[in-house]
Amino acid sequence: MNHYLQVQKAHLNEIDEQIKMVKKRVLDISSKQITDEQMHQRVIKGEKTVHTLENKLEVQIKKFCAISAHNVKLRQEIQHLLIERTEFNKIWDKLINNLCIGKKFMLDLIEQATIAYDQREEWVSKLQFLRSKAHNDLIVHIQEMRVMQRKRDNDEKLQEFFAIKGQKRVMRDLEEKKLKRRQQNRENLDLQLERYISIMEEIKEFTGTQTIGEIAKQFLDQEEVNFGMFQYVNYLNKEMEEISDELGSLHNDIDEQNRLHMMREGQQADRLDRLEHEYQQAEKEANDKGQELRNVDQKLKTIMTGIGNLFRMFRCKNDPLIQLLGHNETINNYNVLLYLEILEKNIQEALVSVFFREKQLHDRKKLKVEQMTIPEIKSIPVIDQIENIVTTNPCPLCIEHEQVSDVIDVLQHPLNKAQIQESLLKKMELNLALDKLHNVSACHLPKSRQIIQKRYQ
The missing domain is CATH 1.20.5 (Single alpha-helices involved in coiled-coils or other helix-helix interfaces)
Known part of the structure; x- marks a missing residue:
């Protein structure tokens, strides 16, 4: 019985503990229960938080739109700089090629001039040697002719003497003949x-x-005068011979100069023809560039007209521009950036307002996400050019090396369009296909270094 009472007391004590714990939990729950005032304050606080977050979201959206517009501007500027870089590289390569051709032509001219000058000195020395040799031979020949003439005169005198002495004498009537x-x-x-x-x-x-003495004296004087005149005449004859030799050499020089003149005239005619051909090509290129410039000007005028239409469509204010440009509202190449800046700012504001209105409509009317306030304009898809996809062209040296190294012991035929496309697809599927997309300056072949060395010589 006592044991039973103890057990019952223990159960009662345990039940009391459980009752206390339940009361304590009830008190905790009652203390944590939210009243109507607290609920109202919490709703007000939540609305303020939502409004603050919406304002922050709107600010961030505006910043994002501004950053996107700035990114678009930077992207356009980068694309413009890339185009200018490509044009600059083309012009640079063309100028380097012209410089190399000019240097080669100048080196050829210098080499030809050096060879001509060396040959000129050689031929002048040979001509001088031949002239002196001919003069010496002429003097020796004249002396030999004089010696031979004296020998001939002496031989004629001896022949006449021996002919007279060899006649047989007749001695008849010698005295009579002597007397006669x-x-x-x-x-x-x-x-x-x-x-x-x-x-x-x-x-x-x-x-x-x-008197005979005076006559003899006058004769001697006159003989001296005549001898002086004779010497003068001989001196004049000698000078005439030298002048004749000089005239002969001058005639030879004149003939040589005429021949050189004819040769130079032919070379100059060829050069004039070549220059005329180059001038025609340059004039043709200038006309083509002028036509391209006119087309670009026409496109720029169309773009400026479109900018003006957009400027009026968005009802942009040009008051700052009027103060800056002096009441000149015409859009030209000098003020188009100012109009674009104002137009871009208004477009950004319009986009932000449209986005905000779409959000309000979506919150109020529960519009679908695909439904827009401004209907989308379906435009023709723009096909990107190859320069926008790949920044450079395939290296011609690598392609040439691949074609030269591709040795096939069968008869080759030219490929058609389908075969070319199939071959190109096979090459693009290779792992090293993109390694050939680089400039000549970045090529690892030895020939590229030779080309770069020639470019900077």
């Missing part, structure tokens, strides 16, 4: 004396003197 000869000699001497006397008289009459 003496008489004849006397008569001849008398005649000669008379002639000499008459000549002397004429000389006296001519000179106006009667």
Whole structure:
């Protein structure tokens, strides 16, 4: 019985403990229960938090739109700089090629001029040597001719002497002949004396003197004068011979210069033809570039007209521009960036307002996500150019090396369009296909270094 009472007391105590714990839990729950005032305050606080978060979201959206617009501008500027870089590289390569061609042409001209100058000195020295040799040979020949002429005269005199001495004498009537000869000699001497006397008289009459000494003196003086004149005539003849030699050499030089002139005239004519051909090509390129420039100007005018239409469509205000440009509202190349800046700002504001209105409509009317306030305009998809997908062209040296190294011992035929596409797809599927998309300066082949060295020589 006592044991039963103890057990019952224990159960009662345990029940009391459980009752206390339940009361305590009830008190805790009652203390944690939210009243209507607290619920109202919590709702007000939640609405404020939602409004604050919406404001922050709107600010972040505006910042995001501004950053997106700035990114678009930067992307356009980067694309423009890439295009300018490509054009600059083309112009640079063209100028380098022209410089290399000019250097090669200049080196050829210098080499030809050096060879011509060296040959000129050589031929001038040879001509001088031949001229001096010809002059010496002429002097030796003249001396030999004079010696031979003297020998010939001497031989003629000896021949005449021996012919006279070799005649056979006839001794008949020798005395009579001697007498006749003496008489004849006397008569001849008398005649000669008379002639000499008459000549002397004429000389006296001519000179106006009667003494023979004076006449002899005048004769000696005149003989000296005549000898001087003879020497002068010989000197003039010698100078005439030298002048004739110089004239001959000058005629040869003139002929050589005429030949050089004709050769240079031919070269200059060829060069003029080449320059005329280059001028025609340059003029054709200039006309093509001028046509491209006119097309670009026409496109720019169309773009500026579109900018003006958008400017009026979005009802942009140009008051700052009027103050800056002086009441000149025409859009041109100089103020188009200012109009674009204002237009871009208004477009951003319009996008933000449209986004905000779409959000309000979505919250109020429970619109679908696909439904927009402004209907989407379906435009033709823009096909990107290859320069926008791949930043560079395939390396010509690597392609040439691949084609040269591809040795096939069968007859080759040109590929058609389908075969070319199939071959290109096979090459693009290879792992090393993208390694060939680089410039010549980044190529690892030895020939690229040679080309770069020639470019900077």
